[in-house]
Amino acid sequence: MSDFPLYNWVPYKLVKNYGQLQCRWLNTCAQPFTEPFFEETILKCRGIDSHAAVSSVSDLAMISEWGSGINTVDPTAFIFHISRCGSTLVSQLLATADKNIMLSEVPFFDEILRLPYKDDLFDQSAVPELFTDTLKYYGQKRTGNERHLFIKTDSWHFFFYGQLRSLYPAVPFIIMYRSPDEVFRSHRKQPGMQAVSGLIEPQLFGFETEDIASMSPDVYLANVLESYFAKCLEIVETDDQILLLNYNEGSMRMIEKIAAFTKIIFSKNELINMEERSLYHSKKPGEVFFEKSTNPIPACLDNAMDLYDVLEEKRKAIFKQQ
Numbered sequence: 001m002s003d004f005p006l007y008n009w010v011p012y013k014l015v016k017n018y019g020q021l022q023c024r025w026l027n028t029c030a031q032p033f034t035e036p037f038f039e040e041t042i043l044k045c046r047g048i049d050s051h052a053a054v055s056s057v058s059d060l061a062m063i064s065e066w067g068s069g070i071n072t073v074d075p076t077a078f079i080f081h082i083s084r085c086g087s088t089l090v091s092q093l094l095a096t097a098d099k100n101i102m103l104s105e106v107p108f109f110d111e112i113l114r115l116p117y118k119d120d121l122f123d124q125s126a127v128p129e130l131f132t133d134t135l136k137y138y139g140q141k142r143t144g145n146e147r148h149l150f151i152k153t154d155s156w157h158f159f160f161y162g163q164l165r166s167l168y169p170a171v172p173f174i175i176m177y178r179s180p181d182e183v184f185r186s187h188r189k190q191p192g193m194q195a196v197s198g199l200i201e202p203q204l205f206g207f208e209t210e211d212i213a214s215m216s217p218d219v220y221l222a223n224v225l226e227s228y229f230a231k232c233l234e235i236v237e238t239d240d241q242i243l244l245l246n247y248n249e250g251s252m253r254m255i256e257k258i259a260a261f262t263k264i265i266f267s268k269n270e271l272i273n274m275e276e277r278s279l280y281h282s283k284k285p286g287e288v289f290f291e292k293s294t295n296p297i298p299a300c301l302d303n304a305m306d307l308y309d310v311l312e313e314k315r316k317a318i319f320k321q322q
Contacts, residue, residue, distance in 0.1 A: 025056040084186035085178035089282035178247035180304035222300035229307035
């Protein structure tokens with residue numbers, strides 16, 4: 001048990017009261033962060049302590065002031081991904097080990113990073129300190145067994161890579177991806193936020209607002225994927241602390257590479273638990289995963305497919321050098 005007054009508490013939602021930005025606080029009630037997405041963890045914790053989740057509100061400045069005594073785990077790695085590429089399953093495998101804290105697409109992190117796009121009056125220079133102070137709460141040691149902290153970003157956080165790299169210059173960054181046509185089909189079946197025009201600020205993807213109005217849903221998604229792969233290639237050209245992982249390598253092979261890249265040794269039992277979890281659906285732990293056969297690749301994906309091929313060549317070349 002920690003002596004830290006906000007032991008188990010995290011800032012989890014931005015709110016605006018009388019024109020002033022504030023944050024709501026959530027008691028995580030010592031619950032492990034094992035859900036496929038942190039949004040599900042929030043719902044679980046709010047169900048346990050519903051009164052505190054509604055009533056606990058503070059100014060943003062208190063995040064820094066109250067966090068000075070946190071016993072926290074430093075970030076082990078950030079996991080960037082283009083979505084529907086195995087990142088959720090890999091996160092689930094990492095979460096099976098008690099020594100890992102796995103933060104999977106934390107909504108509050110996204111709110112902080114995108115805040116300058118949503119609030120013209122917010123001082124963008126305040127984002128770095130707000131982000132690093134917030135991460136300390138999420139990475140706090142709650143059982144004493146925690147040794148490693150993995151942060152899986154939202155897919156559009158590729159475009160905050162520069163900010164995150166400047167904050168964590170020595171932390172390994174992992175990039176997970178998959179053939180664009182397979183990602184495309186997954187989103188057409190069940191669209192994510194980035195697949196729906198207007199849900200994410202178009203400027204992030206390099207789009208003009210007037211341009212997206214004329215894009216069909218298929219063309220919009222294809223352009224988003226193209227922007228992701230273009231950014232991946234840009235990152236790989238300048239950052240030597242990057243691990244590239246392709247979905248087709250398989251989840252356990254990716255875990256092996258992550259372990260080597262981050263210098264983590266998993267025990268035999270930990271690997272057995274991961275292997276068992278890998279047999280099931282990433283987002284539905286009780287369901288055995290099954291993938292249907294593929295369809296023809298739409299023409300709107302031509303550019304994304306070309307960029308994917310270049311990225312694959314770079315991944316293979318880097319692997320040969322190691």
